[in-house]
Amino acid sequence: MKICVIGLGYIGLPTAAMFASKGHNVIGVDKNEQIVSALNQGEIIIEEDHLAEFVKTAVTEGHLHGSLVPQEADAFIIAVPTPITDEKKADMHFVKAAAEEITPYLRKGNLVILESTSPIGTVDDLICPIIAGSGLEIGSELFVGHSPERVIPGKILYELVHNSRIAGGINQESAQRIADLYRTFVEGEIYLTNARTAELCKLAENTFRDINIAYANELALICEKSGINVWEAISLCNNHPRVNIHQPGPGVGGHCIAVDPWFIVEKQPDTAKLIHQARLINDNMPTIVAQKIINLTQGQDKPQVTILGVTYKPNVDDMRESPILTLISHLKTTNIQVIAQDPFAKGYQGDPYQAAAGSDLLVLGVDHNIYRDLDLKRLAQAMRTAKLLDTRNFFDRQTTAAAGFEYHLLGDK
Ligand code: SAJ
Secondary structure, X not given: OEEXXXXXXXXXXXXXXXXXXXXXXXXXXXXXXXXXXXXXXXXOOXXXXXHHHHHHHHHHOOOEEEEOOOOOOOEEEEXXXXXXXXXXXXXXXXXXXXXXXXXXXXOOOXXXXXXXXXXXXXXXXXXXXXXXXHOOOEOOOEEEEEOOOOOOOOOHHHHHHHOOEEEEEOOHHHHHHXXXXXXXXXXXXXXXXXXHHHHHHHHHHHHHHHHHHHHHHHHHHHHHHHOOOHXXXXXXXXXXXXXXXXXXXXXXXXXXXXXXXXXXXXXXXXXOHHHHHHHHHHHHHHHXXXXXXXXXXXXXXXXXXXXXXXXXXXXXXXXXXXXXXXHHHHXXXXXXXXXXXXXOXXXXXXXXXXXXXOOOEEEEOOOOHHHHHXXXXXXXXXXXXXXXXXXXXXXXXXXXXXOOOEEEEOOOO
């Protein structure tokens, strides 16, 4: 089949390469000239394990091409960003533009699939009216639906193949055609449903995780006040066969979990109360950590703090919605001087020992595996006051104490 994938980001590009690897003729479309010209040379400008080699092979074998504009194809997959506005509303202008862009190229029998995470009703109320402009009858001449991506950054290629998938169509025929297309590379189950259910499921999965993390964060604050170590408590609770409490931390970041629950709240603010509250709890964590930092550096002349980790989660280079960036902007409104270091984050890749030199507090913000190699003694010696605030239960209290640190742990007395 000829497949046109609109949007070559963290989802569109791996998906395009995956279809190409199975022999389909894939056109990857993006407005960004840098992305398109890199792709046509078999290169990528984003970081994801094994993606560079995978894309290179697809391009070299002649199955994947980049283009600034769509072309006629059998199937069109829309994988453009759905960011959030300052008012916490889904910004759908990329999806709208993509639907408008493909409309002149649509032909009888085509399949149009929305992959971007979107509010309930996007396929029915936004996409279908636009592509109806092709003059083709929706449901019998044009098949349409939503098949949300559910891959986790860092393991995208593995999860694209092995995760189960939802194929939500505007009618049964559309759902079936979507399932048949993804079956080319999906080894997990593919479940058929309608488009609205598929839209809700994607949002509900990420919201489940957000609420669970908010619960862990609330427990962390409760435990601090009760003189209990929340990390030990959660680990003990999770021995129960039906309990799986997530981990607390300095907040929830990324372009999915910190964003998607708002797409539900936006449509039904009076009903989605728990979902809204979880968002507020998680969004408040950087403020809570900032207050701890202020308390731990109180009385210090010209306090300086070094933060290890800036990305939204460990072992990735993505800084979108990172709670650590929020923490840094909070601290910038105080008299505390902040130095941040992160081996993955562009602009923060300095030497960790130099970053810690002369500081009064070291804050572990992101639990990158590479921080396991840090020489804690050397870090403590470089600092003016060897205090450590661990927001991820990454370090061991005894080990840090032996290295000379006064150790403080989020969610502990
Ligand atoms: N986090 C915690 N505690 C935890 C787990 C995560 O504080 O116990 C924080 C992380 O540090 C990070 C944020 O949550 O700041 C989100 O990270 P994540 O690893 O939970 O999720 P994402 O955003 O990288 O990917 C999620 C995944 N959704 C689920 O696991 C339900 C992925 O499968 C989705 O495809 C992706 O969102 C997406 O694109 O929607």
